[in-house]
Amino acid sequence: MYFEWQGAHPVQLRCIDKYVETPDTMSIKLAPLESQLAALDSIQFDFKPGQFITVGVEIEQKMEYRAYSLSSIAGESHLQLTIKRVEGGKVSNYLLDTLQVGDSLLALPPSGEFNTIDHPPVRINDNKKALLLSAGCGITPVYAMAKQWLANGADVDVQFLHVAKSAQQTIYFDALESMAATEKQFTLSLLLKDASGTTHPQGRLDKEWLLQLVPDLMQRTVYLCGPSQFMQDTHDNLQALGFDMNNFFQESFTPVSSTTESERDDQVEDKAVSVAVEAFGKEVVAQQGAVLADTLEAAGLPLIVACRSGICGSCKCKVTSGSVRSTSLETLSAEEIEQGYVLACSSTIESDLAVQIG
Numbered sequence: 001m002y003f004e005w006q007g008a009h010p011v012q013l014r015c016i017d018k019y020v021e022t023p024d025t026m027s028i029k030l031a032p033l034e035s036q037l038a039a040l041d042s043i044q045f046d047f048k049p050g051q052f053i054t055v056g057v058e059i060e061q062k063m064e065y066r067a068y069s070l071s072s073i074a075g076e077s078h079l080q081l082t083i084k085r086v087e088g089g090k091v092s093n094y095l096l097d098t099l100q101v102g103d104s105l106l107a108l109p110p111s112g113e114f115n116t117i118d119h120p121p122v123r124i125n126d127n128k129k130a131l132l133l134s135a136g137c138g139i140t141p142v143y144a145m146a147k148q149w150l151a152n153g154a155d156v157d158v159q160f161l162h163v164a165k166s167a168q169q170t171i172y173f174d175a176l177e178s179m180a181a182t183e184k185q186f187t188l189s190l191l192l193k194d195a196s197g198t199t200h201p202q203g204r205l206d207k208e209w210l211l212q213l214v215p216d217l218m219q220r221t222v223y224l225c226g227p228s229q230f231m232q233d234t235h236d237n238l239q240a241l242g243f244d245m246n247n248f249f250q251e252s253f254t255p256v257s258s259t260t261e262s263e264r265d266d267q268v269e270d271k272a273v274s275v276a277v278e279a280f281g282k283e284v285v286a287q288q289g290a291v292l293a294d295t296l297e298a299a300g301l302p303l304i305v306a307c308r309s310g311i312c313g314s315c316k317c318k319v320t321s322g323s324v325r326s327t328s329l330e331t332l333s334a335e336e337i338e339q340g341y342v343l344a345c346s347s348t349i350e351s352d353l354a355v356q357i358g
Contacts, residue, residue, distance in 0.1 A: 002046045003032060009358065010056055010106035010304065015099055016078060021171050024085040025137065026096050027071065031078045033104065044075050047110035048117040049148040050141040050223070050251070053079065054306040054314050056106035059094055063106070065306035065314060066091040069141040069225075069251070070110065073148045079107075082171060084137040108304065111313050111331060114225070114251040116145050121156050121221040122247050128156045131220040133234060135163040135205075138226030139171050141251055145223060150183055159214055161189040163205050163230070167198045189213040205230075207237045218243060224250040273322075276354045277301055286349055292317075292324055293344035296357070303357055305345050315344040322353035 005011060017029040032043050047053075047070060056065040072080035086092045099105070113119075121128040130149075132142035139162055149156045160180075164170040170190060180188035191209060195202035203209055210217060222238065224231055231250055238248060275295055276283040286295040293315050296303045306314040313331030319340045328346035329337055 001043055003043045005109035007109075007358075010054075010108050012104045013079070013107045014104045015101050018099070018101055021082060022169055022173075024169075025082060025171050027080055027082045028095060028099065029072075029078045029080050030105070030107065042077055044077060045072075045079050045110075046074050048112075048115035049073065049145040050115035051110040051112040052141070052312070053081070053110050054108040054304070054312050055081070055091075055095075056108075056304070056306075057091060057094055057099070059090060064091050064094075065106075065108075065304055067306050067312045067314075069112075069144070071140045071144050073144060073151055075151075082137070082140045082143075084171075108306070108312075108314055112251070113330070114141060114223070114249060116148070116223070119221075119223075119249045124219045127219065129216065129220040130156055130158050131214055131217065131222045132158065132160045133222055133224045133226075134161075135226035135230045137171065138224075138230070138251070141225050142223055143172055143176075146179070146186065150179065150186060157185050157187075159187045159189065159220065161191070161205075161213055163191045163226070164193070166192055166194045166196070167200070205234065205237075207241055210234075210237060210241065217241070221247045222249070224248070273349055274352045275299075275349065276352075277357060278354065279356065279358075288349060288351075290349050291345065292342070292347045292349055292353075292355070295349065296344060296355070301357060303344060307345065313343065316341055317344050317358075318342075318356040320354045320356060322349075322351045324348060324353065325350055 012033055013030040014033055015028055016031045019027055021027055052067045052069045054065050054067045056063050068081040068083060070079055071082040072078060083092050083095055085096055121130045132146055134142045146158050146160055149158055160176065162170065167173055176188050179186050190200040191205055192198065192200050192202050224234055239245060272285050273288050274283055275286055280301055282299055282301060284295060284299040293303060293305045297305065304314040306312045319342055324342055324347040326342050326347040328343055332341055
């Protein structure tokens, strides 16, 4: 039986395992609470390879939410996250240092357009070939994609190209080498800054390395994830090589560009507007041009804002009257947009509003 998520509302999951991947990275396994399993033999999780979940933990008496890609595969009885330590990272470092096996946290349903179900490999010359291209902790979603294809016996030739500082800093290093040794349809290419003690090449990814490591690049569908500058450079290199960008997909947790204060002053008057949330009996006053999510949070309303980048969809709400200006609609369907749904973190208030949450 598949695990049942509660719509857009968070559910509790418990940590059942936690182990080191690299000196600054750990994998955490999450499963349903014992009470959720009481009447069932087993529960499986369903999601699209490459997607993420948003988790919430209480830190200093405040709920904090962050999105993490799934590194497990669909059909298993647990979800796995692989999390890297971040300097000043409140939630990531809490999960690494404080969360213990047996502890619970909140989780929102799997989400994300970067996946191999909505964007399957293109068949070229009667072959389906994929290039999974990553750097750093961007390896997580593409690793899940590769594992799912292999587990399902999918008819996909998979090349996995990962860029890292060293073998010791390569997440899933042993698992990747094992997959390359045992799976005929899986080819591994690691490009390391320091390749000491390995047979892998050393260098910085550029157009020449792309063609050398992936000679049939033009016949593949590319899935890219990694630091923003790495993704931008790789995107530019692919374009320069004449790659068909219709066969290119990338993940991005980079915040959308926002309107500057001076630009906002040119577009709206500095005046007060009202924001009504009838279901909670709230009507608050805000400044025209204010971010909708900030206004709702300040009023103590139960809005989950996980990324403030318009990519995770946790802050979706419906504007039933009035108008907002949105810089991202990325996770919303055409039908939801038609119905008036917006992402509160990426919407500024233009007039008096009436809003539905949840």
